[in-house]
Amino acid sequence: MATTGLISPAEINYIREGFAVGIRADGRALRQYREYLLGLDVISHSSGSARCRIGFGTDVLVGVKVEVSNIEPGEVPNRGKVVCNVECSPSTTQNWDSRAADELNNELTQFLHRCLNDYDGIDLEKLCIIPNQSCWILYVDALVLDFGGNLYDTLLMAVRAALFNTRIPKVHIEETGDDGEKEFDVIDDPEEAEPVPGWADVPLAVTLNWANQTYFVDASEMEEHCTDAKLTVTVNKNGHICAIQKSGLGAIPQKVYPEMLTVRIRQEWGVPLALWP
Amino acid sequence: MDRRRVNGPELSVAPLVATVDAEGAVNFVQETPKQAFTPDTKRQDGRSAGDIRPIYLRAGLVNQASGSAYFEQKNTRVTCGVYGPRQNKKAQFNELARLECEIKFTPSSCEKRRALHRDPEEKELANFIAQALSPAVKLDRYPKSTISVYISVIQCDGWWSAVAAAITCASVALIDAGIDMIDSVVAASTLVANPSTVLMDASQSEEDAHPHIDAGVLLVAELPTFKSITHVVQMGKLDINQTTKATEACLEVCAKIHGVVNHYLRESVIQQAEI
Amino acid sequence: MSSSAPSPFVLSAAAFEKIAPEEYYKRFTSQKIRPDARRFPAFRQTSVQINSISTAYGSSVVRQGNNMVICGIKGEVAEPKFATPKQGYVVPNLELSPICSADFAPGAPSELAQTISHRLDQLVRTGHLLDLEQLCIVEGAAVWTLYVDITCLAFDGNILDAALLALTTALQNTKLPRATFHEETSLITVEPTSPSTQSADSATVALTVARPLFAASFACLPDGVILADPNATEEKVAETLVSIVLDTSGQLAHVWSHGKTAVANSPTIQACIEQARQRVSELQNIIQLAAPKA
DSSP states (O other): OOOOTTSOHHHHHHHHHHHHTTOOTTSOOTTOOOOEEEEEOOSTTSSEEEEEEETTTEEEEEEEEEEEEEOOTTSOTTOOEEEEEEEEOTTSOTTOOHHHHHHHHHHHHHHHHIIIIISSSSOGGGGEEETTTEEEEEEEEEEEEEOOSOHHHHHHHHHHHHHHHOEEOOEEEEEOSTTSOEEEEEOOOGGGOEEOTTGGGOOEEEEEEEETTEEEESOOHHHHHTOSEEEEEEEOTTSOEEEEEEESSSOEETTTHHHHHHOOOOGGGTOOOTTOO | OOTTSOOOOSOEEOOEEEEEOTTOOEEEOOOOOOOOOOTTOOOTTSOOTTOOOOEEEEEOOOTTSSEEEEEEETTEEEEEEEEEEEEOSSSSOOSSOEEEEEEEEOTTSSSSOOOSSOOHHHHHHHHHHHHHHGGGBOGGGSTTEEEEEEEEEEEOSSHHHHHHHHHHHHHHHHHHTTOOBSSOOEEEEEEEETTTEEEESOOHHHHHHSOGGGEEEEEEEEETTTTEEEEEEEEEEEOHHHHHHHHHHHHHHHHHHHHHHHHHHHHHHHHHHHO | OOSSSOOOOOOOHHHHHHHOHHHHHHHHHTTTOOTTSOOTTOOOOEEEEESOOTTSSEEEEEEETTEEEEEEEEEEEEOOOSSOTTOOEEEEEEEEOTTTOTTOOSSSOOHHHHHHHHHHHHHHHHSOOSOGGGGEEETTTEEEEEEEEEEEEEOOSOHHHHHHHHHHHHHHTOEEEOEEEETTTTEEEEOOOOGGGOSSSTTEEEOOOSSOEEEEEEEEEGGGEEEESOOHHHHHHOSEEEEEEEETTSOEEEEEEEESSSOOOHHHHHHHHHHHHHHHHHHHHHHHHHSOOO
């Protein structure tokens, strides 16, 4: 995040010097998360939803809607679809003008799209109802209500929780003709609904912030202004790295980089592991 | 509908590619079968797994721009123009220059026609490229100004190789523009086909043959002299050993590309001095 | 630099050109020469390169002096208009990317790009450039839409000539894949083409351009000076700009004339047409050189 009028050079210097000796403004250790609140089923008309608030700062609301969609000719015949959208309301923080908010929305939307769609996570093939005809489509909509740093981690936490909370109705498939044509009925009974296939493989993100020759997790808003570069690593429950993305305008030394990758989500950091099987 | 452009019919679709056999049955052409790689296997175009396609590099092709470059690796062709430093249009004072990046894939650059306006993918890539280049540019030397980097992908043979090419090309264009930099930025991309074959600089057909479900892509941009990573993107599930191996392979190739860039820059300076 | 007496004020040529471009040009034109050493009726060196983009159905790269444009043609399938069930569409668009000149901003097309795109569209529609019925796949149901996208990578004035040359040559070298209509599913499919088999085989159909069109543009300066193929600076100092579009037999297809003062008078237009005729035969030689060897 670019330097803004919100923080003075002296403050930046003060916070950065703190990193070097392992002291942070709010008394946390370098690798300690803030407390968080996670609520499930917060939107009554969605198929699944969750709200995650970290350190009484960043607040993300995620709703998932499940619908039936057609598979058009030329598309992959046996796969469901996931459509993501992330929106930061401009009122969230005074730093974002509408253009910056647009750019951030796009960055987060693309990131989430990659996390859920093409790569690992949700089992898209199980979302197919009848090959070449119909499939489930998952609309994952995230709304950033408030910003206090560490957006990536909070976002993925809320998305994972919302997918855990989502139920997909069961379908009854029957063959209508001799030539293998099929039709299906959606069973309305909410008791019969199933969880999202592969939700447990959806990764969580850990963002490592590189500043003053050291790195730390879960940056607050002020700390993000003092950071040279950020490295977001998403990890699934098997410890596989699902995605890496660097952001910020600085560089990360080659020597430290492999070490940063080996940093895993650990219980003692207070990482929200409630949904970690 | 965009009134400022010539519009075609309301709806048009890319033709479906299919083969029709003698009985008239239609077979849609499926994803090409995967090739199993051993370290000795030659790739479709005769390269081995660690080879990149030969690079052709030229600077200073656009005479109106402050600096420009053209970068070609077989069918991946990228051109870049740099304008600036120019005065910041906004009145707000900024100690650092703003590095503004735009990337556009020309409509006929890919298999499927791309729209004329910038799509979300291109906006995100522009962001990546700005982040990859910024650490190299001495932004504090140009307060109150904007440096614009415009990139056009003329042809794309491998999405991530085109992005890597764009970063390297943009860095050469910045050098051509005489912008103060601490180092050139070079980038390399790789496709990790399971179990652990690292295909450097993958072409489009290789990307198509390895859907992301079971393969990973890695892009690394670095400052070779400072041994610093300026950007890294990975997609697809890999374990830590695969990631580390792929990163090392990318850095190795980055060093080679850096050699090519340096050689070119040195030669062009000598040539200019002779004139 | 000596610090003693203030040196007399000397204006460098580049500064003179910036401050008083009209006066600067007058100094040259009075000597019957242009700042880039061209004579008045001389066009800049032009070259064409054919089908270098393998992802397109047809493509060309045109260099004209410091201009460089790339034209790529992509085909898509669409429904024809009710009134013309056999005619396909040709959709030309010129993109003046921000790379090519400081005058163009990223985002929406500039006024110049809109004007040129519109002119190209007009030529395709009314200039009988090609028979749109050859784009028919199934009458009344499916036709080809050819998206002709011209991207400018380096800009130095007179972009219409370069853009039209790119459009004509790319269309002349376009090969459409053979399309099949399947009645039960009402789907249209095409045979796969690999870049290696793209030239001359049964899976593709070559497009015929019945009436190739070429443009020649001129800048009219005060005192009746006519500059052929004006560059960016010359376009700015010109009073009137004239563009002539001709076919290979020298027949007029279009004349555009616009300027800040009066419309060019008829002897001027006549003179321009004469020069344009010569230019067209010159261009045909250039295209012949670029044509793929059979």
